[in-house]
Every structure is written in C-alpha cells, then in structure tokens.
Amino acid sequence: MTWQSLSDWWWPYVFILLGGAFPTYIWRFIGVFIGGRVSEDSEALIIVRAVATSLVAGVIAQLILYPSGALAESSVYLRIGAALAGFLAYLYLGRRVIIGVVVGEAILIAGLLL
Amino acid sequence: MADSGIPTEETQMPERSPLGWFLAGASLIGSIPALILMTAHVGFAGFASENGVTMLQATFMVASIWALPANIVLIGAISGGYSVLATAIAVGLSSIRLMPMVAAFIPEVRGPRTKKRVLIPLAHFIAITAWVVGMEKLKHVPRDMRLTFFAGLGITLTSVNTLVVALVYWLSASFPPLVFAALFFLTPMYFLSSLWGSAHDRSVHVAMVSGLLLFPLIHYIAPAYDLLLTGFVGGLVTLAYVRIMRMRSKPS
Numbered sequence: 001m002t003w004q005s006l007s008d009w010w011w012p013y014v015f016i017l018l019g020g021a022f023p024t025y026i027w028r029f030i031g032v033f034i035g036g037r038v039s040e041d042s043e044a045l046i047i048v049r050a051v052a053t054s055l056v057a058g059v060i061a062q063l064i065l066y067p068s069g070a071l072a073e074s075s076v077y078l079r080i081g082a083a084l085a086g087f088l089a090y091l092y093l094g095r096r097v098i099i100g101v102v103v104g105e106a107i108l109i110a111g112l113l114l
Numbered sequence: 115m116a117d118s119g120i121p122t123e124e125t126q127m128p129e130r131s132p133l134g135w136f137l138a139g140a141s142l143i144g145s146i147p148a149l150i151l152m153t154a155h156v157g158f159a160g161f162a163s164e165n166g167v168t169m170l171q172a173t174f175m176v177a178s179i180w181a182l183p184a185n186i187v188l189i190g191a192i193s194g195g196y197s198v199l200a201t202a203i204a205v206g207l208s209s210i211r212l213m214p215m216v217a218a219f220i221p222e223v224r225g226p227r228t229k230k231r232v233l234i235p236l237a238h239f240i241a242i243t244a245w246v247v248g249m250e251k252l253k254h255v256p257r258d259m260r261l262t263f264f265a266g267l268g269i270t271l272t273s274v275n276t277l278v279v280a281l282v283y284w285l286s287a288s289f290p291p292l293v294f295a296a297l298f299f300l301t302p303m304y305f306l307s308s309l310w311g312s313a314h315d316r317s318v319h320v321a322m323v324s325g326l327l328l329f330p331l332i333h334y335i336a337p338a339y340d341l342l343l344t345g346f347v348g349g350l351v352t353l354a355y356v357r358i359m360r361m362r363s364k365p366s
Contacts (some may be wrong), residue, residue: 015201021179030213031212041286048210050321062340
C-alpha cells in the first residue's frame, strides 16, 4: 500500500496518520512514561540518541547534497560551501542559530546571483 | 531577566493567573527560535508543494506530526513510492530522538499534582524548538504553572506554523525560483545549527558529524537504505567513541 494505491480523497490522510503521525507520537508517549526514571548517562540512552542524531544528520546531508525542486539546479559545491561557512559561523561567532542560518543563506544567495 | 545568581523562582516573577501564564508562554511566538522555525516551515511548504503534496495534506502533516525531520522523511518516502509500513519505519527511526527529549522534558515541566493523562496529550507539542525554548524558560516559571506555560508555548507554535504552511501554499505561485531555493536551504541550515546546540554531551556531536560524513558514502553504496544505515552505523561509531573514551579515562 503506497501513497498512490488508493485514489479516494481520504487515503493520503490515513497514510499520513499511519506512516507519519503514529510512528512519531509513539516515541513521545513512551518518553512520558520513562519520564525522569532514565538516567541521562545510561549507555542505552546514549546509543538511542546517537542513532537518532546520525539519522537526522543524514537528513541534513540529503537536503544539502541531493535536494529536490528549485535548489537542485544550483551547484553542489556552492551548497556545501554555504552550509560549511554557515556552520563554522555558528560555531565561532557566539553559537547562535540565527548567525549560522544568515551566513549560510547569504553565501548561497550570493552564489546563485553571480 | 537579570542574572543575579539568586534563585528567581517565585521571588521575582509577578503574580499571574493561569491564563496569564498560558499567554506568557504563547507570547514566545515572537522569539528568535520561533521565527526561525516559521521560516523553516516556509521552506517546508515549498518542499511539499514541489513534491506534489496538496495544501490540506501539508497542513495536516504539520499539525498531526509536529516534527520537521519526520515530515521531510515522510515526503521523501512518499516520493520514493514506499509502502505505509516502510514509511512508518523510516519516519519512526527519524523520530526516536523525541523519546529521550520528552523523557528529559517531563521532570522540568511537571507540577506537584500533574496527572499523566494531562502530560500524554501535551507531549505532542514537544519538538526541537519548543524543547530548547522550554528548557531555557521553564526554570523561571513557578512549578505549578509550568505545564500551563508550556501549553501556551507548544499549542501556539504548532498552530501558527500550521497556518504559515497554508499561507505559503496560498501565495507560492508568485515566488521566483531564487526565493524557493533560498527557502529550501533554511531547513538544513536551521537543523545543522540547532541540532549541534541541543546536545548535552560530546556523544551527540560525534553522532552528528558521523551522520553527515557517512550519508554520502552510504548513499553511493546502498541508496535504498541510505538513511536507515546512516543512523545505524553512526550509532555504532558513537558507541565505539564512548567506549574508547571510557577506557582512556579509567587507567588515569
């Protein structure tokens, strides 16, 4: 059963609930029960957090290296350079998310306009 | 808020009604992290429409899932023609991080008489931005008003961003490609910085760098399982790092 299996109007919403909302909310639900009982430095928690962080980092890499839509037409080196510069600016100019975003975007836009 | 070093809880904060605390939480919609999250949702709306997702479907995703990485994985799975089960596994893996986040957040937000049946629905509103802002602000809120304060923050963030996505869809036809390209780039830039900043210890940084570097390599070898394998191998690299650091610190 894929996104396009059924043409009924309600199918995409069922797909979003089963494929997106349920597998996301279930972790929040479990998190409420674990509550304060898990110690922050237990090895199981370190592993779970590491797998999850690597996965999100993989999503970030995917968005930068293999984007779809309007961004796909730009040079991959421009995107990598802009992301790297933005991230370094974030790290060394006060650890503010806004600085990383503004520097990365400024370089990307400058590169696209040139 | 002056950082005097004196415990501020219930001494400097003005007396407020529950509604007052709810509104105080809601007013954080004007904070910098909240504004960045809104621009990231502007980018998400563009990403969704480029992938053939309708306005109603995209707004439904934002409101019902409320986790931007999960939404992006979901749309990737839809474009890739994944089955519901394969989609749920990919999205579920990308959302695992919510479990320790919520587990760490509950002791902060809970009041003396808070029931689980109140926490369970409110946990839906915990995602990266609400978590980071909440962890910072909750310590200045009286214990018995924290959940009310967080409800104001969380419900407002989710509702406003859902409306932002609908609004972008409504306006999108008039955006030139350069604007869309710049907006698509907001999401990875935002996560790159905020994911690093949300880390409590070095293991998260090791996992993040591993994921960033492993993804292109794994994508080249096994494109169908690139995200799942990146998570798994990145987890192993981090575990190895944690073990090595422990062994090193023991003899000394």
